Amino acid sequence: MSENTQETVKTDENEALREEGIRALKAEREANKALREELKALKDWKDAQEAAGKSETQKLTDENSALKATNAKTASEALRLRVAMQKGLTEKQAARLVGEDEEALLADADDLLSSFKPAEPSEEGKDDGSDLDTRPKEKLKGGARPQEEAVEYDPAKLAAEIAAISQ
Structure with missing residues (x-):
């Protein structure tokens, strides 16, 4: 082949x-x-x-268990939303609340609210960096005479000094 x-x-x-x-x-x-x-x-x-x-009793028992679980979940959600409304929280913030009873939820809501508030300054006029809403106080000195103290230009104080002089 x-x-x-x-x-x-x-x-x-x-x-x-x-x-x-x-x-x-x-x-x-x-x-x-x-x-x-x-x-x-x-x-x-x-x-x-x-x-x-399955017996009729077992079917009803199973259905009862499922309904109890649903009821507990719904009651917990309603309590969480009620506490959120009392504290003025948004729906997203309410979803973060954790607790089994109303007291625990209220405490958690207070804690959540305090974490979103800016810190109060510890002393009047002292800038320790904790108050983010105010600017730091400037400590300027004159360029020609840096040894001399800077003149205060607070409008309220100036107005008080002028009022005192004119009387």
Whole structure:
């Protein structure tokens, strides 16, 4: 045989094997699909049998437990929102409240509110960096005479001095 004839025979055999493999793969997939459908039907039947086997009392007990859990969750959410309304919190802030009873929620709300307030200055006029809303007091000195104390330019003090002089 020549080389071309041998290659033609091999090519024909490969194509035949490919076609048989594709057919076998399709058949296997169809069988797998049918088995999955049968398994689903059996699971559904089993669940129906279990549900039918439960007594009426057990069904009502299960439903009662589910309703109690839902009721507890709803009551907790209502309490959290009531405390948030009392303290003037937003809905997002209310979601952060943690506590089992009203007192714990109120304490947590107070703590949350205090964390958002700016700190009060510790002493009047003293800048310790805790008060972020005020600017630091300037301690300027004259350029020609830096040894001399700076003149006070507080408008209220100047007005008081002028009023005292004019009387």
